[in-house]
Amino acid sequence: MHDxxxxxxxxxxxxxxxxxxxRESATLGMWVFLVTEIMFFGGLFAAYLVYRTAHYDAWVxxxxxxxxxxxxxNTVILLCSSLLVALAVHAVQVGRNKTCALYLWIASAMGVAxxxxxxxxxxAHIVEGAVPGALWKLTVPDPQAVQMFFYIYxxxxxxxxxxxxxxIILLAVIGxxxxxxxxxxxxxxxxxxxxxxxxxxDVVWIxxxxxxxxxxxxxx
Amino acid sequence: MATIAAxxxxxxxxxxxxxxxxxxxLTTDHKRIAILYLISITAMFFVGGFAATMIxxxxxxxxxxxxxxxTYNKMFTIHGVxxxxxxxxxxxxxxxxxxxxxxxxxxxxxxxxxxxxASWYLYIVGAGLMMYVVLTGGIDTGWTFYVPYSSxxxxxxxxxxxxxxxxxxxxxxxxxFNFIVTIHRMRAPGLTWSRxxxxxxxxxxxxxxxxxxxxxxxxxxxxxxxxxxxxxxxxDPRLGxxxxxxxxxxxxxxxxxxxxxxxxxxxVISEVVSTFSRKRVFGxxxxxxxxxxxxxxxxxxxxxxxxxxxxxxxxxxxxxxxxYFVAVPSAIKVFNWTATMYKGSVSLTxxxxxxxxxxxxxxxxxxxxxxxxxxxxxVHVHDTYxxxxxxxxxxxGGAVMGYLAGIHFWWPxxxxxxxxEAWGKIAAATIFxxxxxxxxxxxxxxxxxxxxxxxxxxxxxxxxNVMSSAGASILAVGYVLPLIYLLWSLRYxxxxxxxxxxxxxxxxRTPSPPPTENFLETPxxxxxxxxxxxxxxxxxxx
Amino acid sequence: xxxxxxxxxxxxxxxGALMALMILTAGLSRIDLGEWSTVVALAIxxxxxxxxxxxxxxxxxxxxxxAWVFVVAGFFWLGxxxxxxxxxxxxxxxxxxxxx
Numbered sequence: 001m002h003d004x005x006x007x008x009x010x011x012x013x014x015x016x017x018x019x020x021x022x023r024e025s026a027t028l029g030m031w032v033f034l035v036t037e038i039m040f041f042g043g044l045f046a047a048y049l050v051y052r053t054a055h056y057d058a059w060v061x062x063x064x065x066x067x068x069x070x071x072x073x074n075t076v077i078l079l080c081s082s083l084l085v086a087l088a089v090h091a092v093q094v095g096r097n098k099t100c101a102l103y104l105w106i107a108s109a110m111g112v113a114x115x116x117x118x119x120x121x122x123x124a125h126i127v128e129g130a131v132p133g134a135l136w137k138l139t140v141p142d143p144q145a146v147q148m149f150f151y152i153y154x155x156x157x158x159x160x161x162x163x164x165x166x167x168i169i170l171l172a173v174i175g176x177x178x179x180x181x182x183x184x185x186x187x188x189x190x191x192x193x194x195x196x197x198x199x200x201x202d203v204v205w206i207x208x209x210x211x212x213x214x215x216x217x218x219x220x
Numbered sequence: 221m222a223t224i225a226a227x228x229x230x231x232x233x234x235x236x237x238x239x240x241x242x243x244x245x246l247t248t249d250h251k252r253i254a255i256l257y258l259i260s261i262t263a264m265f266f267v268g269g270f271a272a273t274m275i276x277x278x279x280x281x282x283x284x285x286x287x288x289x290x291t292y293n294k295m296f297t298i299h300g301v302x303x304x305x306x307x308x309x310x311x312x313x314x315x316x317x318x319x320x321x322x323x324x325x326x327x328x329x330x331x332x333x334x335x336x337x338a339s340w341y342l343y344i345v346g347a348g349l350m351m352y353v354v355l356t357g358g359i360d361t362g363w364t365f366y367v368p369y370s371s372x373x374x375x376x377x378x379x380x381x382x383x384x385x386x387x388x389x390x391x392x393x394x395x396x397f398n399f400i401v402t403i404h405r406m407r408a409p410g411l412t413w414s415r416x417x418x419x420x421x422x423x424x425x426x427x428x429x430x431x432x433x434x435x436x437x438x439x440x441x442x443x444x445x446x447x448x449x450x451x452x453x454x455x456d457p458r459l460g461x462x463x464x465x466x467x468x469x470x471x472x473x474x475x476x477x478x479x480x481x482x483x484x485x486x487x488v489i490s491e492v493v494s495t496f497s498r499k500r501v502f503g504x505x506x507x508x509x510x511x512x513x514x515x516x517x518x519x520x521x522x523x524x525x526x527x528x529x530x531x532x533x534x535x536x537x538x539x540x541x542x543x544y545f546v547a548v549p550s551a552i553k554v555f556n557w558t559a560t561m562y563k564g565s566v567s568l569t570x571x572x573x574x575x576x577x578x579x580x581x582x583x584x585x586x587x588x589x590x591x592x593x594x595x596x597x598x599v600h601v602h603d604t605y606x607x608x609x610x611x612x613x614x615x616x617g618g619a620v621m622g623y624l625a626g627i628h629f630w631w632p633x634x635x636x637x638x639x640x641e642a643w644g645k646i647a648a649a650t651i652f653x654x655x656x657x658x659x660x661x662x663x664x665x666x667x668x669x670x671x672x673x674x675x676x677x678x679x680x681x682x683x684x685n686v687m688s689s690a691g692a693s694i695l696a697v698g699y700v701l702p703l704i705y706l707l708w709s710l711r712y713x714x715x716x717x718x719x720x721x722x723x724x725x726x727x728x729r730t731p732s733p734p735p736t737e738n739f740l741e742t743p744x745x746x747x748x749x750x751x752x753x754x755x756x757x758x759x760x761x762x
Numbered sequence: 763x764x765x766x767x768x769x770x771x772x773x774x775x776x777x778g779a780l781m782a783l784m785i786l787t788a789g790l791s792r793i794d795l796g797e798w799s800t801v802v803a804l805a806i807x808x809x810x811x812x813x814x815x816x817x818x819x820x821x822x823x824x825x826x827x828x829a830w831v832f833v834v835a836g837f838f839w840l841g842x843x844x845x846x847x848x849x850x851x852x853x854x855x856x857x858x859x860x861x862x
Contacts (some may be wrong), residue, residue: 015329016406017742023765024826025331025405032397032827035836036435043439043469047454050465053851069249072788079784079830083777086818093767124852133452151452156444192765192820195791198819203811209784210803214791404828432839468847519842523850535850631843 011187019187026189030196033212041204042157048211051152055145062149063216065130066140070121071213074114075205082202085171085195092188102190106177107198111168118161125150153212160208163201170194177209229449233636233733239417248333249736254319254394256340257310262703264306264347267354271299274695276689279561286675292362292675295377301364301381305388306347308619309477313395314343314624317423318414319398319634323727323734324417326408326645326743331401347701353377353384362673367455371447374733382441389434396430399423408726410745416724416751418501422487425515429476433519437473440466464530471522479518481615482513484577485622486553489575492625493557495723497564498574502749503556510549517546527598536595543593550586551729554579570644574625581617585610589664609659624651624702631706632720633696636733637713643705655693722755766823776817783810
């Protein structure tokens with residue numbers, strides 16, 4: 001493998017034999033990291049499941065106080081940004097660094113829009129008093145269990161928002177490198193791997209959306 | 221020992237290539253990072269050892285006379301947290317694993333060298349925070365951080381300690397993640413999975429647990445910290461929460477964490493037993509797959525720590541049954557090591573003494589684990605010294621013995637010099653005697669009903685406790701001895717050849733100490749693991 | 763072993779499917795399906811996640827079989843965590859204790 005064409009070694013780090021090995025390692029590494037992330041969120045999903053099973057009615061009540069449209073529009077935003085990141089990978093694969101940068105930056109900006117909407121949503125919760133603890137103002141049956149719903153909601157979406165924030169920075173920086181022409185069709189691991197991360201953030205939200213927003217809307 | 225005259229001009233290796241502090245602190249060489257880890261975890265070992273000393277001193281007399289019960293609580297907590305999270309979990313993977321995984325598979329480095337360095341820095345920041353906790357008043361929750369005590373009532377540095385463990389946890393995730401990718405993607409040409417040394421199989425299994433388990437304890441402890449900081453929570457029964465949920469999440473990681481400690485140790489033992497029996501490991505495939513089986517089954521048994529915590533009887537039955545299954549792959553390993561030695565050309569060097577000690581002590585620890593997995597018996601001995609003795613047979617008799625076996629076995633490779641063999645044997649014997657004297661009486665104490673985590677006890681338990689404390693002082697001597705003679709050997713030890721043991725691994729087919737790039741040319745592997753016909757060196761009887 | 767280039771058309775079709783599924787799940791949440799609403803909502807979420815993983819995350823085209831194994835292992839282990847935890851919660855009080 002060492003005698004591979006020297007021309008294909010631009011951007012090859014010293015401890016890898018060739019670019020294929022480097023790319024496969026980067027991809028596999030990101031997947032292992034994402035498995036870690038699945039389990040990191042997994043603890044929260046376990047807590048969600050345990051308390052939802054125990055207090056189903058409170059979960060319905062809590063979900064009634066969630067804004068359907070905030071959740072839905074944010075879902076649209078993340079799905080669209082994921083498409084852009086996928087297209088950015090395509091652009092760099094065919095050697096269009098500038099296009100890649102543009103797509104990544106738009107996706108990053110959509111991440112910001114997601115957070116801004118999330119901020120408005122949190123603000124609405126605070127105004128309504130749907131915050132567990134001292135700020136609690138809702139008068140609902142079984143307030144203790146409904147507070148539990150909101151606590152889990154805030155921790156899950158907060159952890160997700162933290163990941164979105166990291167993703168925004170990541171996409172913006174990688175976009176900047178792409179604009180400088182740092183990647184080539186043969187070597188663009190950073191774009192691919194950051195893309196994997198962003199899609200993962202999207203996948204988490206795909207599950208959070210029905211689990212938090214869509215419980216209560218089943219009005220017969 | 222065949223002495224090779226030291227070359228007139230010292231060969232360039234990873235140690236003498238650059239002596240500046242900067243070259244160490246910014247290194248991405250896996251071998252140097254291994255040394256950084258070795259120094260760090262040794263320091264933490266003595267911190268945890270100090271707390272253990274205080275515990276054993278207090279327990280010399282039935283009355284709680286040396287320290288208050290609060291201080292005693294802090295001592296056993298510091299002992300547990302430091303030893304588990306800052307010594308045992310990184311012990312073999314971060315030192316020997318870091319040093320040897322790339323070398324054994326013929327790679328130039330781990331797949332992500334900078335993440336490897338980041339892992340050490342995370343560990344150091346975590347260890348620094350933990351030392352801050354130790355020095356500014358400690359923590360008294362026990363290493364298990366059970367709620368609601370940790371989230372609501374304790375007045376000690378719980379949040380800081382949680383942050384410290386969180387950082388150490390991610391350093392451990394980084395190590396595991398690096399190993400997995402490296403083992404998959406960076407093996408030398410010809411080195412198929414069935415030719416891998418069992419050390420690699422063991423570390424692969426360990427890494428799987430680190431990657432899958434650690435994030436769950438990280439999130440569980442984060443929730444405890446949030447609960448403490450904001451007085452709301454999902455584990456607080458006053459707020460409708462369930463403390464048992466914390467235990468589920470905690471043990472989902474912390475039971476497999478025991479296998480993070482023991483699997484690398486088993487990995488070392490496989491290498492040592494094979495080398496000093498000069499035989500291929502009996503049932504190679506079975507031993508390799510047993511590592512994977514332990515990693516998987518280890519995730520299915522966690523609630524056996526919770527039999528008296530209020531879980532359902534049905535769940536307790538399920539977890540009790542599943543716990544028995546882990547014994548199968550563990551027993552396969554013990555049988556196969558024994559069968560490897562059978563009719564082998566056994567030489568009783570220091571690493572081999574530790575390995576034989578490991579097999580015996582691990583068997584005792586494992587067998588008593590089966591007692592504890594039995595639902596009825598566990599209710600009787602739960603939270604007694606029986607449990608303490610059991611897991612110290614695994615963690616000290618198993619994990620630490622394996623660690624010391626490995627340090628001695630690869631010391632010539634790491635340092636280029638041989639440790640003094642006579643002192644090595646004395647230390648190994650001292651540790652074995654000291655260990656058994658310390659912990660065997662605790663089985664009896666526990667069975668008689670002495671509970672854990674109290675600083676005073678009824679006078680009739682004193683004889684056994686004095687035996688235990690006496691053993692601990694012997695054990696302490698046993699641990700200080702290697703520290704002294706290994707440091708001594710760095711300067712005065714005999715210079716060794718590339719392969720002083722006549723072992724078969726790739727790491728022995730490169731200079732001692734190895735050059736920075738590990739191999740002068742990438743090795744091509746054409747032989748099966750442990751094929752002793754491929755090595756010319758024969759170990760000289762010592 | 764070269765990297766597979768997925769066409770832009772594929773990405774856009776997948777995105778269209780994702781949007782359609784999202785509208786479907788949002789719409790279905792307005793209708794009371796009783797016991798089934800959670801099952802349906804989670805099934806749709808799982809399909810969406812699968813689409814993202816297979817196409818956007820390239821697992822469908824990944825030359826390394828290990829990427830498949832890791833994805834499956836990640837969700838399998840999540841399943842272990844959830845299933846064995848619920849084994850306890852769902853069976854609380856289902857067996858009597860001798861003497862009680």
